[in-house]
Amino acid sequence: MVDSTMVLTGQTIAYTIYCIVIILLVAWFAWRVTGKGSNSAVKPALFYTFVGFLTVLGVSLHIVTYNTIPWSKVDLNRSDYVPDKTFTITVKNHQFILPSGEMIINVHDKVLFDVKSEDLTYGFGLFRTDNSMLFQMQVVPGHRNDVIWQFDKPGVYTIRSTEYSGPRGADMVVRDAVRVVPADEAN
């Protein structure tokens, strides 16, 4: 399955190519607009083509991501999925109160993280050992904050608050809190 590393790699390649193209385009324009040549009007047809291109681009981006990023559909239809495991987590006074016992997940399981804040707005994110992000969500007090995530690889993940909640929130990190193991290793 496509994971967040692959999605970000795709995004990096696409955005880098776009940046190079647009920088070269503006540089070319700067060179040509000040270089030799007579003034000439731009044809309206070119303008309307450009508008059409932008429209297609703007709409297609979300259609493409909805159909290629696996968690998009799950996210927007969470109530339709039955999770294999549920973890209920409370956040209070800048502390994550995790379920008792280790948080162990089988590979390929769909896991529901249900996080509740009892005071401030926090964030909840899972990070790999190389500090890259697996996913995150906001944790708003007085509301349900839940995300379903399917884990496709074994690994160890750190929980970190991804939202600023005052200077005391800077240390809201629980290292190696979640362990994903091959199905035959789990209970």
Place this chain on the structure above:
Amino acid sequence: MSFTRTLINGEEGLFKADTLTPMQKLTLRFVVVGLIYFGFVVIEGMLMRLYEVKPLPFITEPQFFAILTAHPLVGIFGSTYSIVCGAFLFLVPFLMKKPLWSIKLGNWTFILIAGGTFVFWFSGFVSHYAPLYTLYWPLPADFTQFSVWGGTFFILGIALVMVGTALFIINVFKTITYTPEGWEKQPSGALLASALGITGFNNLFRKKKKEHLVPLPVAAVARGSVDMALNTLTILFTGVLILVYMVGSILGYYLKETAIDALLYKNWFWWGLDLIADGLVLIFVAGTWYLLAMLITNKPLFMQNIARAALLLELIVSWTVWSHHLLSDQAQPDVLKVISGEMVTAFELITQGLAFFITLATLWSARPLKMTNPLKFLLGGLLGFALAVPAGIMQADVGLNRILHNTQWVVGPHVHVAILVGLTMTLYAAIYILFPILTNGAKIYSQKLANVHFWCHLLGGIGMGAFMGMAGLNGMLRRSPYVNGEFNAYMILAALCGTLIMIGFLAFFYNIVMSVGLKGVLGIFTPSKLKTKDLVPAA
């Protein structure tokens, strides 16, 4: 001319502050204060960047977060609002060919924005009040972490800026619609309708089209000012709400934070706050691009009617896009996430793309052009938004937001490139083009320094955004210090780019001081000897 003499009297002694009209002085005061606050922002940005590489011994963690809170607010209100208000209070009457409605109100706008910024910056500096500009409820009222008195002065400072902004808006609309003394009665209703785009909209259904009474850049200022007004009301209301809790705490009453729904508050506040980032900034910038293109080429704008319609569309779009800031809020209704957060937000690619194309097409129609300072900074500004807007559209996606929200990606390639490269370079272009008009023909001291400013700012701004973006894609959060140096490579490179921006800014500041002289800088702040409402001295 000797160095000392130039430093005191300016380049060739051409700038004479006592020849300035009250309007010229007012505008120049705004610009000087805006640039000083920009200097604050550059220093604060560098301090934070260095802290992110290695915590600095003279900055405590609460101080770091206080800087993090003040930095964007000083940048937006102290610097950008100052320069924008100064420029538009001059340009609106200049383009309408009549005096500003009230110079007195203009002076109050200046005092309130400059003073209010200092009040909130200073109270944050002293008390370390640090709920960030986002003010997520109930953090601004969390008095276990923050000083209630520090917070009270902080919010009062913001409120002063908002009052100054409200006076600016009144002045803009009154200037468009009023009848100056001795003039034939002006059609105020028709002028207002033209400024807001109602005439243009009605023209779509008329056989006989009505002419536009208001020049296009003024229409952009008016429409951006609508967003500014709505945003001012939102921030003022929120400020009053927070002040109620603060005053309650000072008087010994505990008010329950749960009385306010955190998600509803977040929607409300982002709706208003986003009217700056996705509203007035984009509309003002588009208007400024159009004006610059017309002034540089001395030609009418390409597709002028479409440009007017796009400005109106941008205004309406700006009221409905706030939800892209709440794509990671799971309690936010999906319909808002998809329609407001994704679909309507994607319209910004179209409206800003149109402005980009129209500006380039107008410039193209007048080739060959000379690569002047206004032109090169304008192209820099266009490039900045061409890079930053698609970065924003990418993160305004349900799927991608799950792995990008609150990372350095959001604040690097999107926010910093939009503000530093897109917005600031557009403002520099406006400053360079207005400089001879506002100074009665003073000369820029050194073109080489202007070139250093341009390249350092452009490369520094893009480079900083790129390295922050790379850190973000690798998981670095935007508001978390990484004390173990996890992302040092990216942060050191971003700091080097920040240094380039600082060098560029120092080159620009020195160039401007040497152009007008220290005597001239001080003279800007003394009362004008000319008793006139004219914008520039009579020939």
